[in-house]
Structures are given as structure tokens and as C-alpha cells.
Amino acid sequence: MDEGSELSLTIAHIVQRLKGSHLHSQIERRAKECLHQPDIKLDSLKEDVRSFLKTSGWERQLQNAVYRELQVQLPPSHPAAPPEHLKEPLAYMRAAQAGWEKRVLKSLNSMSTELGVPLARMRPAAEQKELANKWNEMGTDEPDLTSVRPVYAPKDFLEVLVSLRNPNHDSSEDVSVRSHWGLIQVPLNVRDIPQLRRVYSELNLTSGQLGIDDHAHIHPDLFENEYVQIGKKVVMEQDSAAAQQYSRQGCSTGLRADLWALILNSNNQPQDVMHYEQLTAGVIQHDLLVDNLIYKDVKLTASNDDYYFVFEDFLYQVLLCFSRDTAVLEHFRYNSATPPRSFIQGKGGEEECAVVYPPNGVIPFHGFSMYVAPLCFLYNEPSKLYSVFREIYIRYFFRLHSISSSPSGIVSLCLQFERLLQTHLPQLFYHLRQIGAQPLRIAFKWMVRAFSGYLSTDQLLLLWDRILGYDSLEVVAVLAAAVFAFRAENLMEVTSLGSAEAVLADLSTLKVMPLIQIFLFATAI
Amino acid sequence: MSVYATSSASVLLFSSPSTQRKKMSGSSDDIKPVSCTIKPPVHLQIGDTKADAAHSGVCVVDVTLPFGKPVNIKEITFKNYYTAYVTVRLLRRSPGQEAPAKWCTALRDLPLMDNPHTEGGSQDYCSVHRAQMQVEPDHVVSVRLILRQPSSAWLTFSLEDINIFPHVEPNPEKEVSDWLSDLTLVDQHPDLEGLPDPQTVSSSIQQMWALTEVMQTNQTTASIGRYDVDGCYDIKLLSLT
Numbered sequence: 001m002d003e004g005s006e007l008s009l010t011i012a013h014i015v016q017r018l019k020g021s022h023l024h025s026q027i028e029r030r031a032k033e034c035l036h037q038p039d040i041k042l043d044s045l046k047e048d049v050r051s052f053l054k055t056s057g058w059e060r061q062l063q064n065a066v067y068r069e070l071q072v073q074l075p076p077s078h079p080a081a082p083p084e085h086l087k088e089p090l091a092y093m094r095a096a097q098a099g100w101e102k103r104v105l106k107s108l109n110s111m112s113t114e115l116g117v118p119l120a121r122m123r124p125a126a127e128q129k130e131l132a133n134k135w136n137e138m139g140t141d142e143p144d145l146t147s148v149r150p151v152y153a154p155k156d157f158l159e160v161l162v163s164l165r166n167p168n169h170d171s172s173e174d175v176s177v178r179s180h181w182g183l184i185q186v187p188l189n190v191r192d193i194p195q196l197r198r199v200y201s202e203l204n205l206t207s208g209q210l211g212i213d214d215h216a217h218i219h220p221d222l223f224e225n226e227y228v229q230i231g232k233k234v235v236m237e238q239d240s241a242a243a244q245q246y247s248r249q250g251c252s253t254g255l256r257a258d259l260w261a262l263i264l265n266s267n268n269q270p271q272d273v274m275h276y277e278q279l280t281a282g283v284i285q286h287d288l289l290v291d292n293l294i295y296k297d298v299k300l301t302a303s304n305d306d307y308y309f310v311f312e313d314f315l316y317q318v319l320l321c322f323s324r325d326t327a328v329l330e331h332f333r334y335n336s337a338t339p340p341r342s343f344i345q346g347k348g349g350e351e352e353c354a355v356v357y358p359p360n361g362v363i364p365f366h367g368f369s370m371y372v373a374p375l376c377f378l379y380n381e382p383s384k385l386y387s388v389f390r391e392i393y394i395r396y397f398f399r400l401h402s403i404s405s406s407p408s409g410i411v412s413l414c415l416q417f418e419r420l421l422q423t424h425l426p427q428l429f430y431h432l433r434q435i436g437a438q439p440l441r442i443a444f445k446w447m448v449r450a451f452s453g454y455l456s457t458d459q460l461l462l463l464w465d466r467i468l469g470y471d472s473l474e475v476v477a478v479l480a481a482a483v484f485a486f487r488a489e490n491l492m493e494v495t496s497l498g499s500a501e502a503v504l505a506d507l508s509t510l511k512v513m514p515l516i517q518i519f520l521f522a523t524a525i
Numbered sequence: 526m527s528v529y530a531t532s533s534a535s536v537l538l539f540s541s542p543s544t545q546r547k548k549m550s551g552s553s554d555d556i557k558p559v560s561c562t563i564k565p566p567v568h569l570q571i572g573d574t575k576a577d578a579a580h581s582g583v584c585v586v587d588v589t590l591p592f593g594k595p596v597n598i599k600e601i602t603f604k605n606y607y608t609a610y611v612t613v614r615l616l617r618r619s620p621g622q623e624a625p626a627k628w629c630t631a632l633r634d635l636p637l638m639d640n641p642h643t644e645g646g647s648q649d650y651c652s653v654h655r656a657q658m659q660v661e662p663d664h665v666v667s668v669r670l671i672l673r674q675p676s677s678a679w680l681t682f683s684l685e686d687i688n689i690f691p692h693v694e695p696n697p698e699k700e701v702s703d704w705l706s707d708l709t710l711v712d713q714h715p716d717l718e719g720l721p722d723p724q725t726v727s728s729s730i731q732q733m734w735a736l737t738e739v740m741q742t743n744q745t746t747a748s749i750g751r752y753d754v755d756g757c758y759d760i761k762l763l764s765l766t
Contacts, residue, residue: 080602091648189640189643
């Protein structure tokens with residue numbers, strides 16, 4: 001297909017998706033209202049209305065909406081390609097994901113039968129009233145969770161990834177130039193340091209960075225003041241694309257909330273607040289087994305964390321509402337995963353209706369609440385926090401727990417981490433391998449959570465600035481390799497997996513941007 | 526009247542033309558692929574074929590079209606399976622009694638995978654359109670696809686679901702008969718008694734029509750957000766299929 005028809009097709013898709021949206025009706029209404037203004041002339045109607053929309057800021061909002069659609073749009077595909085090919089082109093990965101999903105569903109089914117708790121039920125009226133009353137303090141009175149266990153933990157998922165094999169891949173040769181010492185044995189295309197240097201050029205040693213050049217002993221006039229001024233301008237202009245580009249060098253604490261909301265185009269309109277209210281009504285009406293998983297997860301992870309325990313109640317609210325949100329289902333177009341299905345009795349009693357369970361199709365695992373916890377530092381209004389979290393999940397975090405060949409997918413990140421380590425720290429990798437401490441076994445838990453809960457919060461937010469700015473999770477793999485490079489000397493002295501884990505147990509003192517910058521731009525190739 | 530004018534003007538502003546959907550080339554509804562015989566792939570080896578210590582990196586697939594019916598090719602579609610490059614050669618016989626058939630190269634080394642050693646593009650659906658070919662693919666008797674996979678990382682490589690779509694000449698536009706355009710409107714003033722003025726009726730009907738058009742074109746893709754069925758969401762077990 002040539003570029004012209006590709007462009008028309010993209011435009012047609014975006015028009016279709018934005019048609020009938022709230023933004024569309026708002027713009028129509030404004031355009032109708034502006035017809036009463038005296039400077040709109042009938043003979044130049046189209047241009048006058050257009051320039052009115054431009055000056056009143058509506059064109060910018062439309063631009064941001066189009067930019068958002070471009071980010072989540074599937075790449076143009078062949079007409080013969082079936083929908084599952086669009087989700088994941090490689091057949092063996094689709095099969096592995098389907099097999100993994102089946103295991104998770106079986107586990108959930110057996111938990112339901114063991115506990116005698118139905119997967120979903122309508123709450124009786126008294127219980128609904130009680131929950132509505134204590135909506136803001138759900139942490140105080142949770143159900144008995146001793147027999148609830150998480151459906152899976154990251155290390156179970158790691159075993160599945162390690163066993164991924166391409167049936168057409170010739171892995172008969174043990175020792176060759178191509179041999180890979182790590183655990184991931186699928187030949188995906190991942191970037192090496194020269195390619196990363198080109199892509200992440202804004203992280204260069206010669207560019208200013210927040211996280212490095214805003215340090216106390218550097219005078220703010222050298223970089224920080226001017227950079228913050230530019231940030232304020234970007235927020236005033238309300239331009240998504242500019243905010244994304246700006247975020248590559250970091251966002252200052254005061255502007256970060258607005259900048260992230262701009263990048264994700266989540267502007268907390270009245271209809272978003274109403275949507276959130278609808279979700280809370282859904283939580284109050286029905287009780288899901290998944291809710292217990294969420295309670296358990298928050299209790300095990302966020303509540304035990306020094307930084308995040310204060311947000312316990314927020315986390316319950318956001319995650320329970322997230323489970324009821326059917327708008328999340330649309331991300332399964334480009335996610336290799338498939339939402340679990342079940343059947344309920346229809347009106348006639350005979351026919352069965354297929355429904356998705358949970359309503360958003362996402363089954364939380366151990367550590368899932370850590371995707372939300374850092375955002376609580378930025379947003380204190382629940383509906384705003386919710387819409388930013390949902391958008392960041394359906395753009396990035398879903399890739400961290402599904403099997404796919406995407407360059408931001410967890411398989412590619414693991415492979416990239418191992419390749420970077422093998423290429424640039426071969427002695428360390430070999431040593432760790434010999435003592436039975438495969439580096440991925442230590443780094444996997446960091447990458448699956450995008451380092452949430454392992455770094456200190458300000459450093460974590462600087463890392464997530466770059467994830468949003470570069471629209472990719474690659475920087476997570478680079479940081480994992482950089483951490484190993486930083487602690488290489490200590491690691492060379494350890495003699496067991498346990499002591500290697502101990503060396504890397506505490507990352508809370510690390511400064512991420514210097515590590516990434518040195519690893520990418522100061523490593524000798 | 527002015528209210529109708531302004532609102533219908535704004536309606537026209539926002540109604541998009543219905544011909545936005547571009548027709549995708551290739552597998553359109555009418556064109557069926559030509560039935561052809563695909564011979565089994567032949568892997569080429571250097572030297573002695575008995576000692577096949579190394580995997581072959583070149584494979585030839587011959588696709589013969591029905592005998593006696595040369596085809597003008599519009600498009601060749603296939604699904605890749607770990608082939609890195611494909612060369613398309615055509616055996617053309619120009620119309621004429623004694624014209625000999627000649628081989629020519631239509632496309633040389635089209636890359637199907639970004640990197641022959643890694644997975645990118647390895648299982649993608651592709652098509653080769655006649656516009657991409659270096660020669661006119663008309664009066665084609667046979668197609669030869671030469672597949673190359675230089676990387677030793679893969680056990681096999683091939684192309685699947687090879688289909689050849691013929692080029693169909695578009696029908697010339699039918700001309701409107703002259704006598705249709707000679708019709709003229711005759712202005713009549715029927716006798717109205719107690720009936721509303723036809724002008725006001727027709728303009729209000731026109732506005733209603735415009736509104737229904739807007740409703741039709743404004744089909745929204747937004748979902749309503751209900752996950753239960755008539756308030757019921759009692760689920761016992763998840764289905765594992």
C-alpha cells in the first residue's frame with residue numbers, strides 16, 4: 001500500500017473513533033453557538049468557524065485527541081491478516097499466551113470452588129448501604145483474607161517466559177557467536193547500545209536532565225530555572241505532543257501532574273467524573289472474587305511499603321473501580337491477551353449470555369497495586385487519579401504481564417536486559433551464571449513492576465517520565481542493566497544466588513538518571 | 526427561515542463524506558484468486574546433494590497458472606514463514622501464435638524481514654502489487670518465487686497461502702441517455718384549501734431529514750459501559766475454551 005492510501009486509511013480510522021465522542025459534540029455545539037457572533041460571515045463560513053475554534057482552544061483539544069488515537073492505533077496491516085494476527089503476529093507466542101491464560105483461569109476457578117465464594121454475586125441491599133457508607137475507609141474493615149492467595153506471582157510468569165521456544169528456531173549449536181547465556185531463548189529484535197544512543201539522544205551527557213542537573217550543588221540558573229519555565233509554557237499551551245517531547249528530559253515536581261495528564265490526554269471532564277461514579281455504583285452493586293484478590297494484594301504490597309501505606313484507601317477505590325470498567329476492554333485489540341469469559345443465565349432461562357469476567361478483563365496478580373501507588377503522589381482527586389491510571393495501564397503497563405513480541409513487551413525487555421549485560425559486562429554475566437544466579441531471576445521482579453516499590457518515589461517518577469516521553473518501556477530494561485553495572489564489583493565477589501540477591505536487595509538509594517546516562521553514553525563499545 | 530439555514534449549514538460542516546473508506550487493494554469482494562498449482566518447494570544446495578550438513582538458504586517455489594490461459598496479474602499475496610527475501614520471476618508469453626515464452630525478473634530481493642536473524646516480519650501477511658513490479662505482469666504463464674534466508678537460525682522457511690489475483694479492467698462508465706436530461710420541471714400551483722403551505726412543510730421535512738442523516742452518520746463507537754445483563758452478574762465458573 002502506498003503512503004497516500006495508508007494516510008487516508010489512518011485518517012478514516014481516527015475520524016471513526018472520534019465521531020460521536022463527547023469532544024465531537026462539544027465542538028459541534030461551540031461551532032453552532034459561534035454562528036451568532038458578528039464576525040462570522042456567511043460567505044467565508046468555513047474559515048471563520050475554523051479560526052474561531054482555533055482561537056478558543058478547541059482545535060488544540062482536537063489535536064490532542066487525534067494524537068492520543070495515533071498512539072494507541074494498530075499499525076497498518078494487511079487486509080488478509082486476521083484479528084489475532086494484529087494482537088500478536090507470532091503463532092507460538094499466541095499459543096503460549098493462551099496456555100498461560102488457561103492456567104490462570106483454572107487457578108481462579110479452583111479458588112472459587114475451594115473457598116465456596118462465587119466469582120461474582122449481587123450484594124444484598126444492607127451490604128450495599130454499608131459499603132457506600134464506608135467508601136472512603138475501606139482499609140479499616142476488610143473481609144477475612146487468610147485463605148485467599150494471589151492467582152500468580154511474577155516468578156510463575158517468569159517460568160513461562162523462560163520456557164518459550166520458537167519451534168522453527170535452530171538451537172542445536174551450544175557454543176557459537178550467537179549463543180545466548182541468558183534465560184530467554186527467543187530471537188526477538190532488541191536494540192543495542194549504539195542504536196539506543198540514537199533513539200535516546202535527549203539523555204545524552206551534553207543535555208540537561210532533571211534527576212541530574214537539578215541537584216542541590218548545581219546552580220539552578222544553569223539549567224533548572226529555564227527548563228521549568230519551558231514546562232510552564234507547555235502546560236499553558238495544552239499541547240500533548242509538546243508535553244511528551246518535554247518529558248524526555250524529566251518533569252519538575254510541580255508540573256508533573258499536569259504534564260502527565262496532558263501526555264495521556266486525560267483531562268477529567270465532567271463525563272469522566274460521571275463515569276467514575278458509575279463505576280463506584282458497580283462496585284457497590286456487585287461483589288467479585290477479584291475484589292478479594294485486590295484487597296489481598298494491597299495488604300501484602302502497598303500497605304507494607306513505607307512510601308505508599310498512606311494511600312491504602314485510594315488504592316482500594318481505584319482498583320475496585322478499575323475492575324468494573326468495560327472501557328478497558330478496547331485495549332485487547334492490541335494486547336496479545338484475551339479477556340476471560342463466562343456465561344450467565346439470560347432472561348429466558350434457557351439461553352446463556354456470554355459476559356467478560358472481571359468486567360475489564362484483567363485479572364490482578366501479586367504486585368498489581370504497585371502500578372497505581374506512585375500515581376497517588378501526583379493526583380489527590382479519585383476520578384483524576386483513576387483516569388490517569390487507566391490510560392497509563394492501557395498504553396504501557398499491560399505489556400508487562402502478557403506474552404508478546406512487541407518491543408515494549410516483557411519478553412523483549414528481558415531479552416534486551418540479558419543482551420546488554422552479556423555484551424557489556426560479559427565477565428559479570430558469566431560469573432553469575434556459574435554460581436547459579438541468572439541475572440534475570442533477580443531483575444525480573446523489578447521490570448514487571450516498572451521498578452515501582454523498589455526505587456524511592458522521586459526517582460521512580462523520573463523513570464516514568466521517560467517511559468511516557470519516549471512512549472516505550474525500553475528504558476526499564478536499560479536501568480536494570482545499569483543497576484547491575486553499578487554494583488558489578490560487589491557482585492563479582494558473591495558465590496551464591498542468595499548473596500547476589502542481598503547485594504541487589506535495596507535499590508532505594510539509587511539515582512536512576514545518572515545510572516542510565518552513564519550506561520548508555522559512557523560505556524565503551 | 527434563517528434558523529434553518531444556519532443549523533443546516535452547521536450540519537453540513539460536520540458531516541463527513543461517506544466515501545472515506547478507501548478500498549484496500551487485493552482481496553476486494555469481487556476478485557477471486559486465480560486457481561493455480563503450487564509445486565513443492567525445491568531447496569538448492571551447493572555441490573553434492575547427499576551431504577546436507579548445512580541447511581539450504583535458497584528455495585524455489587514454482588506456481589503454474591492454468592494451461593492456455595495467461596493471466597494479467599494484479600497482485601500476489603502470501604503469508605511469510607521466516608523467509609528473509611523474495612525474488613519474483615515471471616514467465617510471460619506475449620499473445621501471438623509462435624511467440625516464445627520468456628522469463629523476466631519482476632522484483633528482486635524484496636525484504637520481508639528487517640533482520641534475517643530475528644523475528645520481525647517472520648510471520649506477516651504480505652502482498653506484491655503490480656505497481657511494485659519492474660515489468661508489466663501481463664500474459665503470465667508461470668510465476669517463480671525465489672526465497673532466500675541467509676540466517677542459520679531457522680530450521681525451515683517458506684511462503685504459505687500463495688494467491689494470485691488477476692487484473693480486471695474497470696467497466697467504462699455508462700453514459701446517461703440524452704433524453705433523460707431533457708426533462709424540465711413544470712411549476713404547478715395546486716388548489717390548496719385548509720392545507721399547510723407546501724414550502725414550510727418541505728423545509729421542515731428537509732430539516733428532519735438532515736437530522737436523521739446526522740444521526741445515521743454519527744454512529745458512535747463508544748460503549749454504554751454496562752457489564753451485567755439486565756442487572757444480573759452472577760457467575761459461577763469461568764469458561765476455559
